[in-house]
Amino acid sequence: MDGPLLVLDRTAGTPIGVQLVEGVRRGILGGVLRPGDPVPSTRALAAELGVSRSAVVSAYEQLAGEGYLEMRQGAATRVAQLARDGAAHIVRDAAHPATSADRPSAPDPSAPDLSRVTPNGRSAAAPATFRGDSAGGAGAAAGEDAPAMPEAPAPRIDLRxxxxxxxxxxxxxxxxxxxxxxxxxxxxxxxxxxxxPRLRAEISDHLRHARGVVCAADDIVVTAGTSEALSLIAATLRLRGGGPPTIAVEHPGYPSGRRVIEHRGVQTTAVPVDVDGISLEHLRRMPRPADAVMVTPSHQYPLGGRLPVAARLGLLDWARDADALVIEDDYDSEFRHLGPPLPALASLDDEGRVVLVGSFSKVLTPALRLGYLVLPANPGLREAIAELRDAEQCPVPGVAQEAAAALLASGAVRRHIAVTSRDYAHRRRLVQAALGELPGARLSGLDGGLHAVIEFDAAGTSDAVVTRLADASIAVAPLADYSAVPGDEREGIVFGYASPGDTLLAEALACIRESILDAHTAKR
Known part of the structure; x- marks a missing residue:
């Protein structure tokens, strides 16, 4: 690329980083930079403009998160192929930190001009209805989270x-x-x-840095994702004897987790959740205390509440009084977008009652099928897990465990969490800008994690919206599928925003918005 990329105005009130992002973005949208064109390296551009390299790196990362640039390890950063014009327009508008009400309708005149840039050289899918159980707890694999629909074509934009x-x-x-x-x-x-052993030691170190949980390598049990972890715990309760065990679960809550528990012959009983998470009042009022309770305290799945510290301590008190276990599903706790992180229940437990369940499926990829249990100081539980593993053996291949250990030891996982956290926070802003204020609908679940929830006031709205989106080959999950009580389903949808690029996400958000507005008009 010949000539200066852009000119910065250091007398303007606009920060340098914002000018960099705005200038490159405008050059791409204006056609000065075309799909496939390389952009200067961060080092070269920083030297040319006389700015810090970190400012250029941050700008490129934001533009990559917005879908304007493609960044690949070991390859030149290039201009991405944008989706159709409507989606690009939404991305351009929503990329600003301003709210949807005060987003500027024209480019900021203080942003630099890309007129001096000189580049080098130069479907509609078949309708389908996407329903059934959707994603659940801490890093469960996509196959166990999302509904199995072999008869349906793959959605064009998958927001499950x-x-x-x-x-x-x-x-x-x-x-x-x-x-x-x-x-x-x-x-x-x-x-x-x-x-x-090497992987168990690396997981122990990861939890100390990422979650403030201090545990030894000997406390870790490697599992094939969240489902196998829950299956192990349920099976240990069966070994206790004394009648059929019961695990209290959140309502609405993680449907795949309930199925795994029930498949092991353990009963589940539903406990409603409030704005913060599981209702301790309802848990305490159970006629017969459950043998265990499964909770998602850091980011209630799917509604998004987080249990305050006082409620966490109250839950531990309940477990002591009921002589019960607490299964802490540490679902997507690595990604907090609003408010400081709260301590894991396991870090507050001094009586050996909390079993922490986690995985790397949300952090890295569900294809890895790698999770873990953190066992408390509970000899009976450890002996039961050991007995089960002697009979069934560890299902995770040793070579996969060694590879995961090497990846953790390299620091790549920690770096990946940092960069994707910024990407997800940006996409969260896109969701808020597009869907934050809609009649008859409430957006929630966005304090952390990778998904959002929209609840509807009018009956029948969920089916209308899900069907309309399926006709556009966009897959979301009905909130009703998370109900733990038949006949007590909520109106709403649950959708993820982490996987698709920004341009596809913007297109899907526009379709969701239009579908909700049309459904609201039809109900009036």
Whole structure:
């Protein structure tokens, strides 16, 4: 690329980083920079403009998150292929931090002009209805989260929850981790029953940094995702004897988790949630205390509340009085967008009653099928888990465990969380700008994580919206599918915003908005 990319106005009140983003964005939308064109390296552009490299890196990362640039490890950063004009217009408007009410209708005149840039050289899908259970707890795989629909064509834009973005995954570190695992001596035995020691140590270190949970490697049990973790816990309750065990679950809550528990022959009983999470009042009023309770305290799934510290301590008091376990599903806790993180229940437990369940499916990819349990100081529970693993063995291949350990040790996971957190926070702003104020609808669930919820006032709105979106080949999940009580379903939809690029997301958000407005008009 010949000539200066843009000219910065250091006398303007607009921050340099904003000028960089606005200038490159306007050049792309104006056709000065075309799809496939390389942009200068961050080092070269920073030197040319006399700004810090970190400012250029941040600008490029934001533009990549918005879908304007394609950044690949070891390759030049290039202009992305934008979606159709309508979607690009929405991305342009929603990319600003201003609210939908005060977004500017014209470009900021203080932003730099890209007129001095000189580049080098130069469907509609078949209707389908996407229904059924959708994504659930801490990093459960997409196959266990999303409904199995072999008869339906793949949606053009898949907004079903539980699907993270893998676009920014460090491919070089990923391949290096698998090469390292493959280079190890081939074992002639199954992996250790609780998992490969090196991976357990790395998970322990990861939890200390990411969640403030101090645990030893010996406290970790490697699992094949959240489903296998919950299956193990349910099976240990069966070993206790003394009648059929019961696990209290959130209503609405994680449907795949309920199915796994019930498949193990353990009963579930529904406890309603309020704005913060599970209702302790209803839990305490149960005629017969449950043997365990499964909660998502950091980001209630799907409604998004988070349990205050006082309620967390109250839940531990209930567990002590009821002699029960607390299953803490640490669902997408790595991604907080609003408010400081709260301590994990496991970090508050001093009586050995909290079992922490987590995975790397939301952090990295569901394809890894890698999760973990953090066992409390409870000898009976440890012995029961060991007995089960002696019979069933660890289902995660040893080479996959070694690769995951290498990836964690390299720091790539921590870096990936940092960069995707910024991407998800940006996409959250796109959701708020497009859907924040709609008649007869309430947007929630956005304090953290990878999904949002829209609840409707009028009966029948969910079916109308889901069907309209399916006709456009856009998949979302009905909120009714999360009900733990038949006949007590809520009107609403649940959708993820992490996986699609910004231009596709903007197109889908525009269609969601139009569908809700049309449904509201029809109900009047």
């Amino acid at each position: 929850p539980g699907r993270p973005s893998t676009a920014r995954l460090d491919a070089r570190a990923w391949r290096a981790a698998w090469r390292r695992a493959a280079a190890l001596e081939v074992s002639n035995d199954s992996p250790p029953r609780f998992g490969v």
